[in-house]
Amino acid sequence: xxxxxxxxxxxxxxxxxxxxxxxxxxxxxxxxxxxxxxxxxxxxxxxxxxxxxxxxxxxxxxxxxxxxxxxxxxxxxxxxxxxxxxxxxxxxxxxxxxxxxxxxxxxxxxxxxxxxxxxxxxxxxxxxxxxxxxxxxxxxxxxxxxxxxxxxxxxxxxxxxxxxxx
Amino acid sequence: xxxxxxxxxxxxxxxxxxxxxxxxxxxxxxxxxxxxxxxxxxxxxxxxxxxxxxxxxxxxxxxxxxxxxxxxxxxxxxxxxxxxxxxxxxxxxxxxxxxxxxxxxxxxxxxxxxxxxxxxxxxxxxxxxxxxxxxxxxxxxxxxxxxxxxxxxxxxxxxxxxxxxxxxxxxxxxxxxxxxxxxxxxxxxxxxxxxxxxxxxxxxxxxxxxxxxxxxxxxxxxxxxxxxxxxxxxxxxxxxxxxxxxxxxxxxxxxxxxxxxxxxxxxxxxxxxxxxxxxxxxxxxxxxxxxxxxxxxxxxxxxxxxxxxxxxxxxxxxxxxxxxxxxxxxxxxxxxxxxxxxxxxxxxxxxxxxxxxxxxxxxxxxxxxxxxxxxxxxxxxxxxxxxxxxxxxxxxxxxxxxxxxxxxxxxxxxxxxxxxxxxxxxxxxxx
Numbered sequence: 025x026x027x028x029x030x031x032x033x034x035x036x037x038x039x040x041x042x043x044x045x046x047x048x049x050x051x052x053x054x055x056x057x058x059x060x061x062x063x064x065x066x067x068x069x070x071x072x073x074x075x076x077x078x079x080x081x082x083x084x085x086x087x088x089x090x091x092x093x094x095x096x097x098x099x100x101x102x103x104x105x106x107x108x109x110x111x112x113x114x115x116x117x118x119x120x121x122x123x124x125x126x127x128x129x130x131x132x133x134x135x136x137x138x139x140x141x142x143x144x145x146x147x148x149x150x151x152x153x154x155x156x157x158x159x160x161x162x163x164x165x166x167x168x169x170x171x172x173x174x175x176x177x178x179x180x181x182x183x184x185x186x187x188x189x190x
Numbered sequence: 191x192x193x194x195x196x197x198x199x200x201x202x203x204x205x206x207x208x209x210x211x212x213x214x215x216x217x218x219x220x221x222x223x224x225x226x227x228x229x230x231x232x233x234x235x236x237x238x239x240x241x242x243x244x245x246x247x248x249x250x251x252x253x254x255x256x257x258x259x260x261x262x263x264x265x266x267x268x269x270x271x272x273x274x275x276x277x278x279x280x281x282x283x284x285x286x287x288x289x290x291x292x293x294x295x296x297x298x299x300x301x302x303x304x305x306x307x308x309x310x311x312x313x314x315x316x317x318x319x320x321x322x323x324x325x326x327x328x329x330x331x332x333x334x335x336x337x338x339x340x341x342x343x344x345x346x347x348x349x350x351x352x353x354x355x356x357x358x359x360x361x362x363x364x365x366x367x368x369x370x371x372x373x374x375x376x377x378x379x380x381x382x383x384x385x386x387x388x389x390x391x392x393x394x395x396x397x398x399x400x401x402x403x404x405x406x407x408x409x410x411x412x413x414x415x416x417x418x419x420x421x422x423x424x425x426x427x428x429x430x431x432x433x434x435x436x437x438x439x440x441x442x443x444x445x446x447x448x449x450x451x452x453x454x455x456x457x458x459x460x461x462x463x464x465x466x467x468x469x470x471x472x473x474x475x476x477x478x479x480x481x482x483x484x485x486x487x488x489x490x491x492x493x494x495x496x497x498x499x500x501x502x503x504x505x506x507x508x509x510x511x512x513x514x515x516x517x518x519x520x521x522x523x524x525x526x527x528x529x530x531x532x533x534x535x536x537x538x539x540x541x542x543x544x545x546x547x548x549x550x551x552x553x554x555x556x557x558x559x560x561x562x563x564x565x566x567x568x569x570x571x572x573x574x575x576x577x578x579x580x581x582x583x584x585x586x587x588x589x590x591x592x593x594x595x596x597x598x599x600x601x602x603x604x605x606x607x608x609x610x611x612x613x614x615x616x617x618x619x620x621x
Contacts, residue, residue, distance in 0.1 A: 040316075040357040042271075045397055047379035051362055055321075091379070098381035098538075101321050101363035117283045118481060118528045119440035119514050121620045155365065155532055156481075157322035158280040158289050160440040160512075161447045171324040 025080045030060045038085060047087045050095045054102055057081050062169060068106030068147045101170050108143045108150035110189050113167040114177075117156045123163035128177050129153060132166075135186065148189075195463060197434030197450025198414040198423065199407065205294045211329065213336040216297035222342060224416035225301050228308060229350050235266075238309040242412065244420030246432025251277055251368075251405030252480060252509045254498050257412075263392040264310040265400050273401040274306045274315040275377065276409055279361050279368040281320055283481035283532060284512030287436040287448050288406035292319070292326040295410065296333040300356060302409035304342060305416055307354040310402055314355050317406075318373050321362040330358050365536035369584045370403040372538065383540045384584035405510075407436055427453035431497040435508075439464045441515035442471060442621070453497040460496055460513070468621075471517035475601070479509025481529050482589030484596030485522075506596070521618035522601040523608050526593060527552070527559040533590035544587035547578035551594055563609035568598055 026034075037052040057077050065071035073096050075089075082092035096102045103111070114129040129151075133139060136149050143150040159165045162175035174185055194200035202219045204210050216222070228238060243258030264272060276299065280288040291299055303315050319327045334356060337343045345353045359377055361367050367376045371385035374396050395401020411433060415423045424432040431453040437460060440446045444465025451460065457476070467473055473488035478496075484506040486494075494500045501508045516525065534548040551574055554567055575591040582588075598605055607615040 040359070042397065045378070048359070048377060050379040051376070052360065055360070055362060087379070094381050095379060099321070099362040099364050116528070117532055118525055119284045119512075121528060122441040122514070122516060122520070123446060124621050126620050154322075155535060156281045156283040156285075158286050158320050159323065160284055160286050161438060162286075163440065163446070167322060170321075173323065173325060 025077060026057055026060055030056050031084070034084060046085045047091060049085050050087060050092050053081045053085050054092060054096050058102060068108060068143055071107050072103040072105055106143065109148050111150045111152065111169050113152045113154035115154045115157050115163070115165050119160035120163040120165065125164045128164035128166065128182060131179050131182055194448065194450050197436070198426065199291060199295060199298055199410045199436065200450050203295050211294055211296055211333065213297055213340055216295065220417065221297050221413065222301055224413040225304055225342065226348065228305060228416060229348050229352060235309050235311065238305065238416065241420045242415055245415040245423040246427065246430065247408060247411055247415065247423065248498060249405055250407035250435065250511070252282065254508065257404060257408050260402060260404070261306065261310055264402055265393065268400050271314065271399050272310060272312040273396045273399055274303055274310060274312045275396060275401055275403045276303055276315070276317040276406055277368060277370060277373055277403055278317055278319045278406045279373055281365040281368055282510050282512060284438060284440050284477065284514040285480050285510040286438045287511065289323045289326050290448050291406050291410050292330050296330050297337065298410040298413055299406055300333060300337050302412035303356055304354055305412050306402065306404070306409060308352055313353060316357050316359050316377055318367070318377055319358055319360050321360050324360065327358055327360045334358060366538040366586060369586065372584065373403065374401065383538045386583055428497060431499060435511050437496060437511045437513055439513045439515065442468045442517040443515050444468050454495050457491050457494050457496055467517060471519065473515065474518045474520060475516045475522065477514040479507045480512040481514070481532065482592055483507045483509045484592050485600060487600050519616065519619040521614045521616040522597055522604045523555065523559045523614065524618050526597040527555045529593045530555045530590070533586065537586060541582035541587065543578045543581045547574050547587060548590050550574045551590060558605060558608055561608065561612035565609065567609060568605055571598060
């Protein structure tokens with residue numbers, strides 16, 4: 025269900041923890057699984073986690089499936105619902121709002137023709153409003169596909185970034 | 191953006207140089223000398239702790255608890271494993287200093303954690319990193335590899351009997367994991383819900399073993415303290431407020447960013463360093479220590495110095511050193527509405543007063559902000575807050591209530607006006 029490369033990455037995570045504490049690797053193992061699905065999935069539904077993937081990850085690291093499910097559902101960066109090829113999360117919390125975060129979210133929404141929380145009909149984009157990313161000095165900031173932080177996202181910077189996403 | 195002025199962590203760090211974070215650059219700045227000094231002298235553990243105590247270093251994550259004293263709580267003769275854990279789960283709105291430590295000077299943190307491991311007799315440590323700064327997590331892993339290759343991590347460090355290894359662990363989107371016992375649960379691979387205290391982590395921490403958790407900036411200050419002496423660190427700040435501190439300034443200033451300055455620097459000076467108010471607008475309000483700290487009116491703030499005691503005397507807290515600056519165009523009801531939504535979204539759901547209360551606070555503030563407030567709503571907010579604060583396992587409920595109490599106290603007229611006239615007293619503009 026996961027590539028040899030992803031499994032090797034999970035093995036490296038497992039090595040960080042004591043031999044009887046494999047559960048600690050659940051967070052990174054699920055992240056690795058999600059990243060592979062996002063990079064290889066052809067449709068929004070194939071890009072998120074589901075019960076089968078979670079169970080596979082749990083079995084691989086040797087914990088009960090429900091323990092992995094607990095992690096996947098508690099932390100909000102694990103996509104449990106279908107998600108676009110490009111997931112854009114804009115911080116609109118107070119410090120960012122004071123520096124253009126809300127404007128950036130509205131600008132992207134207008135440009136993509138989707139509301140916050142929606143995925144475009146072609147499955148290409150998902151636009152979300154996020155909470156503090158710990159980068160308020162760089163506001164407006166957005167996260168692209170969970171891991172790539174884009175700073176100082178003025179309308180011009182947003183235009184440029186969206187043009188790169190083909 | 192990072193603007194560093196004068197302090198111990200970023201001394202000599204050229205943040206524009208792409209390799210400033212690498213081990214060679216760190217060692218050229220005097221890095222790992224503190225660790226070598228300890229190991230070569232076979233310094234007794236209690237002497238290391240005494241040096242940290244003498245520096246007056248107080249926890250930089252928000253609570254301001256003396257770091258050396260915290261280290262001394264770890265049991266000396268515990269027979270099994272002990273752990274040292276770093277809290278880089280930086281998600282308090284307004285705070286973005288630890289990210290810059292990871293991006294520009296990660297080895298200061300690594301060296302600080304190794305020294306902490308030595309002082310408390312730990313064999314392993316973990317750095318728990320906010321999931322949203324994933325690139326900083328990847329870079330930190332690279333820095334760990336560098337330290338391992340250089341012989342500063344692993345078995346028999348620098349040929350001594352001291353062995354210690356350090357690993358990075360990432361969060362994945364939960365503010366609550368910044369609370370130290372929620373962080374431990376998360377590090378154990380569970381949902382991040384805080385534990386009852388006592389027992390405290392020093393007796394029952396990670397995997398049930400004695401554990402000390404400190405903030406990134408606290409650990410990163412330790413190499414300086416050991417290398418140049420606690421006294422020198424203390425003197426860089428003011429009594430009871432030792433050292434320099436990173437302040438993250440955001441909001442309506444010309445140059446948002448991190449400023450490392452001596453504790454006790456006047457707020458007016460800090461504001462000036464940040465380029466002053468954007469567009470020459472009037473300063474209205476400041477949240478001086480992260481979103482959970484009570485807001486203060488601008489004129490009060492202009493009379494304060496940036497240290498634990500001064501801010502606390504004025505009725506707020508220095509917290510994480512996150513300074514959120516708001517100008518005259520901000521409707522304080524709208525500002526509070528956004529913060530209330532955040533706490534509602536991030537409550538972990540374990541304790542009823544917080545799970546339900548944060549929702550109520552948001553709903554009532556939301557309706558006031560949208561011109562649907564009712565007479566008695568301010569009293570209702572008070573009542574809900576009183577049923578939350580101090581009634582839950584962790585401090586998230588209190589953190590949600592502090593802004594509500596302080597916004598409705600200092601800017602009461604804006605709330606009353608909106609309830610009565612169904613429109614804001616201020617022609618609100620975020621920016």
